[in-house]
Amino acid sequence: MKIIGIGEVVWDCFPEGKRLGGAPINFCFFAKELGAESYPVTAIGDDELGDETFTVLKETGLDLGYISRNILPTGKVLVSLNEAGVPQYDIVENVAWDAIECSPATMKLVGDADAVCWGSLAQRSEKSRAAILRLIDAVPDTSLKVFDINIRQHFYSTDLIVESLQKANVLKLNEDELPLLISLLSLSTDFVEAIAELIARFSLKYVIFTQGAVRSGIYDMSGEVSSINTPKVEVADTVGAGDSFTATFVVNILRGASVAESHRKAVDVSAYTCTQRGAINPLPDSKK
Numbered sequence: 001m002k003i004i005g006i007g008e009v010v011w012d013c014f015p016e017g018k019r020l021g022g023a024p025i026n027f028c029f030f031a032k033e034l035g036a037e038s039y040p041v042t043a044i045g046d047d048e049l050g051d052e053t054f055t056v057l058k059e060t061g062l063d064l065g066y067i068s069r070n071i072l073p074t075g076k077v078l079v080s081l082n083e084a085g086v087p088q089y090d091i092v093e094n095v096a097w098d099a100i101e102c103s104p105a106t107m108k109l110v111g112d113a114d115a116v117c118w119g120s121l122a123q124r125s126e127k128s129r130a131a132i133l134r135l136i137d138a139v140p141d142t143s144l145k146v147f148d149i150n151i152r153q154h155f156y157s158t159d160l161i162v163e164s165l166q167k168a169n170v171l172k173l174n175e176d177e178l179p180l181l182i183s184l185l186s187l188s189t190d191f192v193e194a195i196a197e198l199i200a201r202f203s204l205k206y207v208i209f210t211q212g213a214v215r216s217g218i219y220d221m222s223g224e225v226s227s228i229n230t231p232k233v234e235v236a237d238t239v240g241a242g243d244s245f246t247a248t249f250v251v252n253i254l255r256g257a258s259v260a261e262s263h264r265k266a267v268d269v270s271a272y273t274c275t276q277r278g279a280i281n282p283l284p285d286s287k288k
Contacts, residue, residue, distance in 0.1 A: 001035075001036045001037065001114040001115070001251065001254045001255075002036070002037045002039070002112065002113050002114050002115075003027075003028065003031040003036040003037065003038050003039070003113070003114060003115045003116070003117075003247075003250065003251070003254075004028075004038075004039045004040075004041060004109065004110055004113045004115070004116045004117070005023070005024030005025065005027040005028040005031075005038070005039075005040050005041065005116075005117045005118070006024055006040075006041040006042070006100070006116065006117070006118040006122070006132050006135055006136075007022065007023060007024040007041075007042060007097065007100075007118050007119055007121065007122030007128075007132065008022040008023065008024060008042060008075055008097045008119075008121055008122045009021075009022040009024070009025050009040065009042040009043075009044055009053065009067070009074075009075060009097055010022040010075040010076060010077045010091070010095075010097075011049060011053075011074065011075065011076045011077070012077050012079045012239060012278070013076055013077065013078050013079060014079050014080075014081070015080065018076075019239075019277075019278040019279070019280070020053060020056045020057070020280060021077075021239060021240065021278065021279050021280065022042070022075070022097075023117075023119055023121070023148060023150050023242075023243050024040055024041070024042060024117065024118065024119070024122070025040050025042070025057075025062075025280070026240040026243035026244065026247075026279040026280065027117050027148070027243045027246060027247045028040045028062055028247075029060055029062060029247075029279070029280050030240075030243060030244045030247035030248060030269065030273075030283070031115075031247040031250065031251055032060070032061055032062055033282065033283045033288065034247065034248060034251040034252075034269075034283070034288055035251070035288070036114075036251055036254075037063070038062055038063065039062070039063050039065075039066055039109060040057075040062060040063075040064070040066065040067060041066045041067070041100070041106055041109070041110075041135065042066075042067050042068075042097050042100060042122075043067065043068045043069065043070055043072075043096040043097050043099055043100050043101065044067060044068075044069055044074045044075070044096045044097070045069065045070065045071070045072055045073045045074035045095070045096040046069045046070065046071060047073055047074055049073070049074035049076075050069060050074045050096070053067075053074055054067075056280075060280060065105075066105070066106050066109055068100070068101055068103070069096070070096050070099050072094060072095050072096040072098065072099055073092075073094075073095050073096065074095065074096055075091075075092065075095040075096060075097050076092045076095070077089050077090065077091050077092065078090040078091075078092070079239075081237055084235075085235045085236065085237045085238055085274075086212075086237075086238055089152055089153065090153075091121070091152055091153060091155070093124075097122055097128065098122075098124065098125035098127065098128055099125065099127050099128060100122065100127070100128040100131045100132065101131055102130075102131035102134045102135055106135060107134075107135065107138050110135050110136075110138045110139050111138055111139075111140070112140065113139050113140070113143050114143055114144065114254055115143055115144035115145075115146060115250050115254060116135075116136065116139050116143065116144070116145055116146065117146040117147075117148055117246065117247075117250070118132055118136065118146075118147065118148070118164070119147070119148045119149060119150035120149055120150055120151060120152075120155065120156045120160055120161060120164065121150055121151075121152045121155050121156075123160055123164070124155040124156075129160070133163065133164075133167065136164075136167045137167070144169065144170050144205070144250055144253065144254065145167060145168045145169050145170065146168065146170040146171075146172060146246060146250060147164045147165060147167070147168035147170070147171050147172070148172040148173075148242070148243070148246055149161065149164075149171065149172065149173045149177050149181075150172075150177075151176070151177050151180060158184045158185070161181070161184065161185075162185070165198070165201075165202045165204075166202060168202065168204065169203070169204055169205045169206075170204065170205055170206045170207075170208065170250075171198060171202075171204055171206070171207045171208065172207075172208040172210075172242070172245075172246045173207070173208070173209060173210075174209070174210045174211070174212070174242060175209075175210070175211040175212060175214075178191055178194060178195075178209065181194070181198070182194050185198075185201075191209070192219075192225075195207050195209060195217075195219045196219070196223070199219065199220075199221055203221075204221060205220060205221055206218055206219065206220050206221075206249075206253075206259070207219040207220075208245070208246060208249060208266075210242055210245060210270075211230075212230065212238075213230050213232075214229070214230055215227060215228060215229045215230055216228055216230065216245070216263070216266075216267060216270075218249070218259050218262075218263045220259060224259065226259050226260045226263040228263060228264060228267050230267070230271070231267065231268075231271040233271050233272075233274055233275050234275060235274045235275065236274065236275055236276055236277045237274070237277060237278070238273075238274050239278055239279050240273050240278065240279020240280070241270045241273045241274050241279075242270070243279060244266075244269045244270050244272075244273040244279070245266045245267070245269065245270040246266070247269075248262070248265050248266040248268075248269040248270070249262045249263065249265075249266040252265050252266070265287075268287060269283065269287050272284070272287050
């Protein structure tokens with residue numbers, strides 16, 4: 001299966017050091033770990049940090065042929081962790097992934113994708129937004145088009161969210177993002193009813209709703225719901241947990257697994273990710 005993640009690539013700069021990440025990179029990494037052909041589409045700077053980005057990504061086994069370089073600096077996020085290990089972000093602006101390009105080669109890449117994932121953050125600049133939406137339009141209608149809303153700071157608008165929802169058939173959101181959508185789109189204040197309204201309004205196949213350490217749910221267009229309580233694990237940090245969840249669910253659905261089975265595997269992989277420092281860590285065979 002051919003899976004593509006489009007958007008930001010960043011260095012998460014923690015108090016104790018930096019780690020490479022960004023939701024599309026994390027998503028692609030976990031899809032690759034689970035056996036997919038996986039392609040990140042992003043941009044990095046023609047700088048020392050950009051060189052380091054390639055060095056680190058080469059070790060992951062990802063195909064790096066669709067990562068462009070430009071004169072802007074490589075992206076960074078200043079990260080601090082609260083007492084629960086949940087990351088707080090300060091995302092540096094005017095960086096390389098704010099100028100993602102839509103090249104002929106990348107258009108060809110997405111033309112036979114089985115799944116593509118993108119979010120709201122990388123659409124904060126008009127240039128990247130235009131390129132991302134053009135690429136999504138080139139993805140086959142039969143593919144999974146996953147909008148991982150990934151709200152960060154003030155980098156979103158109602159128009160941006162609605163336009164991506166109209167192009168998506170899968171929505172991933174968490175317990176902080178659903179209330180925001182309820183407010184922006186005038187949805188029911190009941191979470192289950194709000195999700196049903198989203199599915200109906202935007203013709204979504206699935207809504208993936210994660211609620212941190214409490215539970216997660218997969219809601220499909222037929223009205224079926226899979227709900228699983230979050231396992232109790234010793235949390236190192238939660239960076240990349242949502243991305244690993246989404247990638248695992250998508251890969252297993254593409255393999256033909258049921259929603260319930262795909263959900264269970266996503267929960268297991270996400271829980272394991274929380275026990276590791278940072279997002280990009282190889283999965284043990286027991287999780288694949």
